[in-house]
Amino acid sequence: MQIEFTDNQKRAQIDAFKDIIERRLRVSVDDLDAEMIVNELKDSIGVDAYNKGVSDAQTYMAAKLADMGIDVYAEPAQARPIRGQVARKPGR
Numbered sequence: 001m002q003i004e005f006t007d008n009q010k011r012a013q014i015d016a017f018k019d020i021i022e023r024r025l026r027v028s029v030d031d032l033d034a035e036m037i038v039n040e041l042k043d044s045i046g047v048d049a050y051n052k053g054v055s056d057a058q059t060y061m062a063a064k065l066a067d068m069g070i071d072v073y074a075e076p077a078q079a080r081p082i083r084g085q086v087a088r089k090p091g092r
Contacts, residue, residue: 010035014035014038017029017034018034
């Protein structure tokens with residue numbers, strides 16, 4: 001599964017990245033370079049952020065289910081990068 005964003009989200013991410021780089025490093029970045037870097041960050045750091053979000057949601061849901069007297073035992077499958085894409089389960 002690849003992390004997909006709408007065109008508006010991509011544009012906002014590129015603009016935000018360019019703003020950060022120009023403000024922090026005082027370096028001008030063109031749209032193409034910014035888009036390529038944002039995509040690389042999405043494919044590397046995005047996987048960790050996704051896994052953290054899933055883990056936090058599962059912890060929250062397990063606590064709520066425990067409050068209702070329901071136990072949860074299943075361990076989640078971790079996403080991992082595969083050739084520029086993110087796979088949720090082995091073999092997909």
